[in-house]
Amino acid sequence: MTGLPDLQAIAIFAHIVERRGIAAAAAELGLSTPTVSKALARLEDRLGTRLFNRTSRRLVLTEAGQRLAERAIRLLADAEAAEAALREDAATPQGPVRLGAPMSFGVMQVAPLLPAFLARYPRVSVDLHLSDARVDLIADGFDAVLRIGALADSSLMVRRLAAIPRLTVAAPAYLRQRGRPRHPQDLQAHDCITYAYQGQRAWLFEREAGEAVAVTPKGRLTVNNGTAMLPALLAGSGIAQLPLFIIEAALADGRLEPVLTDWRLRDTGLHLLTAPGHPQPARVRVLADFLAEHLARRG
Numbered sequence: 676m677t678g679l680p681d682l683q684a685i686a687i688f689a690h691i692v693e694r695r696g697i698a699a700a701a702a703e704l705g706l707s708t709p710t711v712s713k714a715l716a717r718l719e720d721r722l723g724t725r726l727f728n729r730t731s732r733r734l735v736l737t738e739a740g741q742r743l744a745e746r747a748i749r750l751l752a753d754a755e756a757a758e759a760a761l762r763e764d765a766a767t768p769q770g771p772v773r774l775g776a777p778m779s780f781g782v783m784q785v786a787p788l789l790p791a792f793l794a795r796y797p798r799v800s801v802d803l804h805l806s807d808a809r810v811d812l813i814a815d816g817f818d819a820v821l822r823i824g825a826l827a828d829s830s831l832m833v834r835r836l837a838a839i840p841r842l843t844v845a846a847p848a849y850l851r852q853r854g855r856p857r858h859p860q861d862l863q864a865h866d867c868i869t870y871a872y873q874g875q876r877a878w879l880f881e882r883e884a885g886e887a888v889a890v891t892p893k894g895r896l897t898v899n900n901g902t903a904m905l906p907a908l909l910a911g912s913g914i915a916q917l918p919l920f921i922i923e924a925a926l927a928d929g930r931l932e933p934v935l936t937d938w939r940l941r942d943t944g945l946h947l948l949t950a951p952g953h954p955q956p957a958r959v960r961v962l963a964d965f966l967a968e969h970l971a972r973r974g
Contacts, residue, residue: 688715688744772958775821777807779920780823788970792965801962819947821945822946823944824943832950834946836947836967836970837945843934845934865913868904871898945970947963
């Protein structure tokens with residue numbers, strides 16, 4: 676016989692054996708007696724043999740029924756154990772979470788939070804992968820991914836965690852040598868350090884009066900990681916746009932200065948992406964809530 680086994684009928688058969696009767700099995704399962712009888716008949720027809728000898732007062736397993744009963748009961752027990760384990764996993768924070776994050780943000784903002792998270796949830800483990808490349812949450816097997824920047828339309832679940840402020844900055848030495856830009860268009864005459872994953876994307880500046888200016892930056896250095904811009908930026912090699920969390924210390928001690936302060940940049944969003952569908956396993960849910968709680972304070 677081809678096709679999948681009738682697992683529902685086998686499970687009902689196991690309940691009949693354990694409860695020693697069709698009516699008792701029906702009551703336990705919350706089904707009608709005719710429904711249970713039909714499932715038994717369907718299984719006997721499929722197997723081409725009787726599983727019970729029926730008398731007016733009881734059911735007695737046939738030889739074939741006895742052979743099937745042991746396996747059916749074991750199969751039912753394994754299925755119930757698997758369901759119970761998955762329900763516990765869904766309800767109780769436990770097991771591994773594979774989390775992806777941008778390199779600099781992961782090192783500077785996410786990694787310092789993990790000791791406290793692991794202490795709060797001792798049955799959860801975190802597998803943290805850091806990369807500025809755009810990963811595929813589903814294909815690459817991630818439970819959740821942190822992403823900074825604009826998001827393409829997708830079926831993924833998106834949770835905005837915080838704003839990531841950005842500034843246009845340069846070293847004092849660069850500004851003394853090359854002059855301070857007063858208008859975004861002045862950047863056309865400056866060396867800009869650019870981010871590889873943005874390609875040729877323009878830098879967009881806005882003013883409260885509603886004026887907006889887009890400038891395509893040009894320069895001799897392009898890197899694929901924000902922190903990797905810092906040595907050249909601090910050495911006076913150009914002007915860059917970076918998130919505040921990368922340059923905060925250098926701004927505080929004067930190694931970098933903001934430029935074009937009459938213009939503002941749109942804050943970039945920090946988002947948590949998870950697979951579509953509900954509910955999320957508890958281990959993923961508590962990590963998402965923990966990151967939202969702590970990263971929102973730093974945005």
